[in-house]
Amino acid sequence: MLRKLLTSLPLVAALAVPAAAQDFPDRALRIVHGFGAGGNADTVSRIMAEEMSRTLGQPMVVESRPGAGGTVASGYVSKEAPDGYTMQLMVGGHAVAAALYKELPYESVEGFTFISTLGQFPFMVAARAGEYASMEALVEAAKAAPGSIKIGHSGVGSTQHLTGELLALRTGAEFLHIPYKGGAAASTALMGGEVDVVIDTGTVIRPQADAGVYDILAITSGERWPDAPDVPTVAETVSPGFDVVSWTGIGMPAGVPDEIAGTIRVAVHDALAVPAVSEKIASLGAKPSPSSGEEMTALIEGQVAVWKDVIESAGIEKR
Amino acid sequence: MANTENHADQNMASRAASGGVLLLAGLVMLFFAWGYPTGTLNQMGAGFIPQAIAILISGLAVAIIVIDLKAPEPERAGPVHWRGLIFISAAVIIFAVLVDVAGLVPSMFLAVAVSMFADHQARPVPVLIYTLLATFFGWLLFLVGLELPIPAFWR
Amino acid sequence: MLDQFLLGLSVVLQPDVLIYAFFGVFIGQLIGVLPGVGAITAISLLLPVTFYLDATTSMILLAGIYYGSQYGGSIASILLNLPGTPSSVVTCLEGYPLAQSNRAGLALFVAAFSSFLGGMVGVSILVLAAIPMTVIALKFGAPEYAMLVILGLLAASMIGTGSQIRSFAMVALGIALGLVGADATTGYYRFVAMPELADGISLVSLAMGLFGVSEVIRNASQRAAVDAPALSIRMRDVFPTRAQARSLVFPIMRGSSIGSFFGALPGTGAAIASFMAYAVERRFSGTPAKFGKGHLPGLAAPESANNAASQTGFIPTLTLGVPGDAVMALIIGALILNGIIPGPRLMVDQPELFWGVIASFFVGNIILLMINIPLIKLWVLLLRIPYQKLYPVIVVMICVGVYSHRTSVTDVILTLVFGILGYVMKNYRFEPAPVLLGFVLGPLLEDNFRRTMLLYGGDFTIFLTRPISAVLVTCSGVLIVIGIWSSLNARRIAARS
Numbered sequence: 001m002l003r004k005l006l007t008s009l010p011l012v013a014a015l016a017v018p019a020a021a022q023d024f025p026d027r028a029l030r031i032v033h034g035f036g037a038g039g040n041a042d043t044v045s046r047i048m049a050e051e052m053s054r055t056l057g058q059p060m061v062v063e064s065r066p067g068a069g070g071t072v073a074s075g076y077v078s079k080e081a082p083d084g085y086t087m088q089l090m091v092g093g094h095a096v097a098a099a100l101y102k103e104l105p106y107e108s109v110e111g112f113t114f115i116s117t118l119g120q121f122p123f124m125v126a127a128r129a130g131e132y133a134s135m136e137a138l139v140e141a142a143k144a145a146p147g148s149i150k151i152g153h154s155g156v157g158s159t160q161h162l163t164g165e166l167l168a169l170r171t172g173a174e175f176l177h178i179p180y181k182g183g184a185a186a187s188t189a190l191m192g193g194e195v196d197v198v199i200d201t202g203t204v205i206r207p208q209a210d211a212g213v214y215d216i217l218a219i220t221s222g223e224r225w226p227d228a229p230d231v232p233t234v235a236e237t238v239s240p241g242f243d244v245v246s247w248t249g250i251g252m253p254a255g256v257p258d259e260i261a262g263t264i265r266v267a268v269h270d271a272l273a274v275p276a277v278s279e280k281i282a283s284l285g286a287k288p289s290p291s292s293g294e295e296m297t298a299l300i301e302g303q304v305a306v307w308k309d310v311i312e313s314a315g316i317e318k319r
Numbered sequence: 320m321a322n323t324e325n326h327a328d329q330n331m332a333s334r335a336a337s338g339g340v341l342l343l344a345g346l347v348m349l350f351f352a353w354g355y356p357t358g359t360l361n362q363m364g365a366g367f368i369p370q371a372i373a374i375l376i377s378g379l380a381v382a383i384i385v386i387d388l389k390a391p392e393p394e395r396a397g398p399v400h401w402r403g404l405i406f407i408s409a410a411v412i413i414f415a416v417l418v419d420v421a422g423l424v425p426s427m428f429l430a431v432a433v434s435m436f437a438d439h440q441a442r443p444v445p446v447l448i449y450t451l452l453a454t455f456f457g458w459l460l461f462l463v464g465l466e467l468p469i470p471a472f473w474r
Numbered sequence: 475m476l477d478q479f480l481l482g483l484s485v486v487l488q489p490d491v492l493i494y495a496f497f498g499v500f501i502g503q504l505i506g507v508l509p510g511v512g513a514i515t516a517i518s519l520l521l522p523v524t525f526y527l528d529a530t531t532s533m534i535l536l537a538g539i540y541y542g543s544q545y546g547g548s549i550a551s552i553l554l555n556l557p558g559t560p561s562s563v564v565t566c567l568e569g570y571p572l573a574q575s576n577r578a579g580l581a582l583f584v585a586a587f588s589s590f591l592g593g594m595v596g597v598s599i600l601v602l603a604a605i606p607m608t609v610i611a612l613k614f615g616a617p618e619y620a621m622l623v624i625l626g627l628l629a630a631s632m633i634g635t636g637s638q639i640r641s642f643a644m645v646a647l648g649i650a651l652g653l654v655g656a657d658a659t660t661g662y663y664r665f666v667a668m669p670e671l672a673d674g675i676s677l678v679s680l681a682m683g684l685f686g687v688s689e690v691i692r693n694a695s696q697r698a699a700v701d702a703p704a705l706s707i708r709m710r711d712v713f714p715t716r717a718q719a720r721s722l723v724f725p726i727m728r729g730s731s732i733g734s735f736f737g738a739l740p741g742t743g744a745a746i747a748s749f750m751a752y753a754v755e756r757r758f759s760g761t762p763a764k765f766g767k768g769h770l771p772g773l774a775a776p777e778s779a780n781n782a783a784s785q786t787g788f789i790p791t792l793t794l795g796v797p798g799d800a801v802m803a804l805i806i807g808a809l810i811l812n813g814i815i816p817g818p819r820l821m822v823d824q825p826e827l828f829w830g831v832i833a834s835f836f837v838g839n840i841i842l843l844m845i846n847i848p849l850i851k852l853w854v855l856l857l858r859i860p861y862q863k864l865y866p867v868i869v870v871m872i873c874v875g876v877y878s879h880r881t882s883v884t885d886v887i888l889t890l891v892f893g894i895l896g897y898v899m900k901n902y903r904f905e906p907a908p909v910l911l912g913f914v915l916g917p918l919l920e921d922n923f924r925r926t927m928l929l930y931g932g933d934f935t936i937f938l939t940r941p942i943s944a945v946l947v948t949c950s951g952v953l954i955v956i957g958i959w960s961s962l963n964a965r966r967i968a969a970r971s
Contacts, residue, residue, distance in 0.1 A: 006497060064881060067670055155658070188740050192612040369653050373650070376650060407893070434694070450866075465519065467519070
């Protein structure tokens, strides 16, 4: 009621008319995610819910079940009925968790019916403006004085942290990895001079770079990123073949009938085709990337292998 | 003679009870934290602070026991409100068990109904009427007004 | 500065925008009253609404919910010992005794008015000193945070009406509870009995349990003792006397200053600010014995502090684009979805948004005061309902609030566990407030202390060689000396008599 009340006030743009009713879905659907209200996952869930509820003609509720890097939510969803009414907004952390945890209450790949990825986003390697001329200069400085360059990251076992570890492994440079609670805190530490480098998403790095506070030294995707074509990749500067891209996507419990999974997939792809939605996804630093279930499965399997390797080589304690 | 001694012992035991429970908590914590890695000063492990805090709690607990035993007049613990303790606990547990499986409305209904019996003057009919009203307004507030993402009934 | 602020006012005073400012603070106020349903839940539920609004209006709406909830949080604390928001836990300490002694109206008025003044001080600092505050905030690295927390723990060791040592023990217990979960520095699992505990115990569960549930357990079965006395709700009794008002001037000024400072530091926030303000009030009061029994300065200082903090909390958000806490992250998210990237350039690129939002705080605080004063009568009427009719609803509201916070059944059960713990503790003269203080400050201390050691290679002298840290260490030292001196003094006086 609150929402209806506020959207019925002035200043509100006209709302589209809901689509006609159909066999599936005939009641409310849920998007569960494993992070706190207000995180990126929560925001993406709400953007998708808002649009998909229109195309599916049923209300869609967003449920936040945070805990243990999203694994509480994954465990919950994998045990729900595979009737198509429960889906999970997953993030790159789903693949990290498969590598990081000693045991999980679910099968990371077999336990789910993957629908589609929503967006893919690279990480950016940033330093205070003028500190390092280039990515090469950073790695050289790190090699000249091993352990003297501090990389702030958004938490032990986060994709950001593992990306930093992977960079060290591949280049042979030694960094001091400093954990913070979230990307914002790491970014503040970089501004205040407590750390020298932060590797994080565009949402954290870009505003500061646009204001001239940070230099973006490199981007972690294998190819240059359409949004920032002038920024070199890690691969082309210091570590050939380096390719880290995180993602958001939709998964359901294993065993959802193909027909129903197809309906949801179409709804997801339709939503991503709406300019207002893809713009919002893009504004969060991601490239809208509708995919098939197979593509999403392959992406996750590939990342699990990479992170297993990093965690073992860097000696990160499993949980 | 033996009787008064026994009485004094009981008195001693009850005086030391609060500090004793705290001491137990500190020692249990220390037991678990003992296995955690302590690391070095610049690479401090996860166990350093828990062990320090467990020792601190145990130490303070011993101090509290000593103070309580030396106190001139024993401070009496208040009476235990068994009725409130039992029915309120039951209500919360019922809510927790039911909300995920049965939805918000049934769990609110039962939680209100059970908690009302914490009052010893509760009678079935007023409880029923009151509970129905409370559940209705709860539904109105949480599901209609705030649109909390909790199903009203079992789905 | 003034013409920019006027530009902001011209944005807010458009009728359309004003409606959203009103609804924001009004909804926030109601949300704040509900135990457990916090600003985060409300804002994330309303996030889709902002898809249809422009950036400035969205931000005014969401921000209004946030600081409005700080106002609302104190109402349930005063009337029912139910901290609606974690930052209003301290409000329970003096507010609830006031309500129990038939002075609920006065308590609500003082809380609302100190909140208003605190909010206004916060906004003024936001207008006049946002940039200098940002510069100071950036100077706070790990060593400074660690020493600030130690200073806070020392200053606050006076919280609670019981003996000093019992209060220390409870702070330690709170720190211990704060250790549960994955270690922030290494990811190691500590005291994680089940996966739901991996992210730690929720502050909402702890606060609702220790304060709300324990109080219900105590009072539900006691009929005569808690039945509402003949309540006076004459407006005359709501206003403080001249002498009372005068005694509140300095506490409100101190509270607002403390709140403004802590609010501007990313990662601290309103809850810590209100604890600190209370501790300082108590530490420097001429009559510390009056605290915990309904002492007005002890209510006014933290109330002004948490509202000042919730305004200056926007400083890092607006000047750096860095959210200081989860609510701020959500508000920034709403801005991003509107195509505006908040960052250091926001003030220059979007002056109407920047100043419009700040002016909306100014207007919003006035609206809140205007809503609150007439509502006091209504709230006091709530106490006319016999407790026997009220407590079942309280129980269910706590359950729903806690559950909705993380959709977690474990959290609901934990709330009960802490409720029973709080009940037993009180029976044995242990106060719950220091537990919460330890719980809030402990992780901040451990995190920053260990980060300092990691950053500076285990070198303790870093705490003395960095200027701000050195000042904080000195302050702590002075506090310890004062503490020892005053306790020796007290002993000497006791020995003489």
